[in-house]
Amino acid sequence: MKKIAKKTLMALAGLGVMMGAVSANAGPEEDRLKLVSHFKHKFPDLKQEDYVYSALAFDPDAKSQYNSIMEFPPYLGVLEKGEKMWKTPLKSGKTYADCLPNGGKMIAGNYPMFDNARGKVVTLEDAINDCRVANGEDPYKIGDDNTMGTLGAYMRTLSDGMKMNIKVEGEGALKAYEDGKRTFYQRAGQLNFSCGSCHVDNAGVRIRSELLSPVVGQAVHWPAFRGGDKLTTLQDRYEGCQKNVRHVNDKAGGARYNNLEYFHSYMSNGLEMKSSVFRK
Amino acid sequence: MRKRASIITGVLATLLAASAFAAETGKDIAFNRSKGNCLACHAMPTLPDAEQPGESGPPLIAMQARFPDKAVLRAKIWDATASNPQSFMPPMGKHQVLTEGEIDKVVEFLYGL
Known part of the structure; x- marks a missing residue:
């Protein structure tokens, strides 16, 4: 009797561990x-x-x-400034629209995304900086609202109405x-x-x-x-x-x-x- | 002359600040947003000047009846998560948000509510 109780207990404990594992990996x-x-x-x-x-x-x-x-x-002036930045060609002569997927439109909802090659999360601001560096410019400081913040404020308007669409796929992600x-x-x-x-x-x-x-x-x-x-x-x-x-x-x-x-x-x-x- | 005047002003200001500090009541500490900030979450229905209270925590009323043992009330303020791990209340004593002396004053103040 005691043995059965012990077995049952162990089985229950095993089940508990399994369920714990399932809920930890619920996703x-x-x-x-x-x-x-x-x-x-x-x-x-x-x-x-x-x-x-x-x-x-x-x-x-x-x-x-x-x-x-x-x-x-009241902040339309900032967006206008961002628009001007957005349309100004980079050193290579290319624009952000040339460099980003879909011309930079309707993409903000895909970010942040996990970059498997780099093994890290990439935000929309990182993608803008990648674009700058690839086209001969220095990266902006991510937290600088006069540069990255202003450009990002305009750029994000190009994704108005897009549905947030974050994907978590793979172990690193x-x-x-x-x-x-x-x-x-x-x-x-x-x-x-x-x-x-x-x-x-x-x-x-x-x-x-x-x-x-x-x-x-x-x-x-x-x-x-x-x-x-x-x-x-x-x-x-x-x-x-x-x-x-x-x-x-x-x-x-x-x-x-x-x-x-x-x-x-x-x-x-x-x-x-x-x-x-x-x-x- | 001007220098002496400024020294006197400085000394007076320090004295005033010191006396204001010494005179800080439990209510002052409870109401002060950078100290107890109790009103962020708790109403004090018996105090007309306890304006725009938050609603996350229970109203502070009939405290003596609810906490016949003052030490229990003090312990709640010192670290509410000790008796209820789910509590959102900042551990005022454990994390040194308030000094022990300030907590004593707040307990006395709350006991009058």
Whole structure:
């Protein structure tokens, strides 16, 4: 009898290990669907396409303010500057459009992507820099909003309406994705928050008067012009978030943020891109 | 002359700052956004000046009834994750967000709510 009990226990333990292994390898699509259903349960009235508005989706007044500002956004001058940069030929005589896939149009939703040859995540900004270097220019500093930020703000408008389409294929890609996921869910900083503390568990909840946005839909609307004119890229925002939780922040363009952006963007797969947008 | 005046101003400013620091109440610490920042997540329904509170944590009310043992309340503030690993509350003491003395003052303040 004792022997049978022991055997059963061992079999159960084995099953547990197996199930643990299965859930650890559940993969990006399962992760995304789990979050989508978590929010669907939490916010039954919110439509999937509304998630692109982030916190605005929970606040009709703020949303209507957004709509009126977006009719004539105060940051159009920056986009014009970016457009000029985009159209200026590089040293080789070629333009960015010549160098990037599909003339640079409707491609932003494919980034970040995992580059198997280089064994790392490549963001859209990296692709722009690759283009610059291949055509005789120095790379821009990834976190510099006067150069890369401005050019990227215009370039991303060429992908408006494209659906986010991040792919995680192969061992290296999965490893980078898992690294980004770990950064997202790991508590950090003096205040001991993870990204998920606020943007999964407390999404839709007010911290003081500010509504916390859900992670699904966050990655499709960058850059944002905060307060109307402060260009803020997604990775600028990562820096801000880390500072908010009193963590030593990483720098835009580093592997940690790129992997985080890879995971983060995947969670918005299927949602429409929109650049640039106003945020308060 | 001007130099002496500026020295006197400097000394006065330091004294004022020091006395303001010494006089910092539990409520000051609780309300201060770079200290306790309790209102980020908790309402204080009995205080009319506790404006625009957040809603992530439970309202701070009837604290004596809810925490007959003051040490339990203090332990929650020091590190809420010790009794509830899922808690979002920053470990105010464990991570030295507040000093031990500041936590004592906040506990006294909360006990009056």
